[in-house]
Amino acid sequence: MNLCPSASAYVVAHCRGPVYGNGRMDSPVLQVSSLTKAFGEVRSVDGISFEVGKGEILGLLGANGAGKTTAINMTLGIVTPTDGSVRVFGEDLHTNRISILRRMNFCSTYTQLPGNLRVWQNLKVFGKVYRVPNLANRIDEVLEMLEISHLKNRISGELSAGEGTRLNLCKALLNRPELLLLDEPTASLDPDIADKVRKVVSRIREEEGTSILYTSHNMRDVEEVCDRIVFMHKGKILFTGTADETLDHFKEDSLESVFIRVARSGDIESQKGEVAP
Ligand SMILES: Nc1ncnc2c1ncn2[C@@H]1O[C@H](COP(=O)(O)OP(=O)(O)OP(=O)(O)O)[C@@H](O)[C@H]1O
Ligand SMILES: [Mg+2]
Structure with a gap:
């Protein structure tokens, strides 16, 4: 499995210990601890813990219903956890939500x-919410980055699914x-x-x-952009590691095979039994 050069550099730094970005000992940017969300009897997210370091791209993988979006929604403060905590930039999300959300997207x-x-009106509204300096220039910049400058004057609701996703990405940047x-x-993109x-x-x-x-x-996405992977199944974390470590752990030769095996097993314990020493 070939990680991109910057990803490899990150992994080397990470494997040596808690050293992020330019070699400084920074605390994790995102720290999720024992996070749980129960909807009635169903524990959609069940005691997960992971960290994202400065400049790290962490992939959250799992079958439909594994709990990924619920975990993300708790990280945004949209869904209130049943248990556990989310710390962002070293601060508790629950008590510092507004100041934290200004620095996220x-x-x-x-x-x-x-x-x-x-399109430009949407970006202007969100830009003002986030107090983006030189907003007009920044709007042009992000439209160019996602190659949709030609859609600037279009009505957002009339965009195709893929165009709408790219507008959403512009907003996020x-x-x-x-x-x-x-x-x-990348779900709706060609x-x-x-x-x-x-x-x-x-x-x-x-x-x-x-x-x-x-x-x-899309396993291609994951192989190309992610430094490490958190593999979720039925609300729990099965494995955390680099793509290579994940393949070693599950004794498979592609992430797609790991994904399919985990999704079809329906039995988290049998997957845990495969743990390599
Ligand atoms: N508001 C809710 N009320 C009840 N159950 C919910 C709610 N939100 C999510 N769930 C349930 O929690 C589980 C996890 O859902 P979630 O959307 O987090 O999965 P996911 O991993 O993002 O799946 P997908 O790959 O399909 O996007 C599912 O069984 C879902 O039905
Ligand atoms: Mg989802």
């Missing part, structure tokens, strides 16, 4: 910006977030645009040191 293929506004949560950002989005994600991490939590069902 989020994009999901499955949420849409107000459909009656033009507006405030140069230090922590970016991306929930299936292969060409998906490739461009992966490159934008890698580029902003490279240029701005953005920390990113990334969910996807």
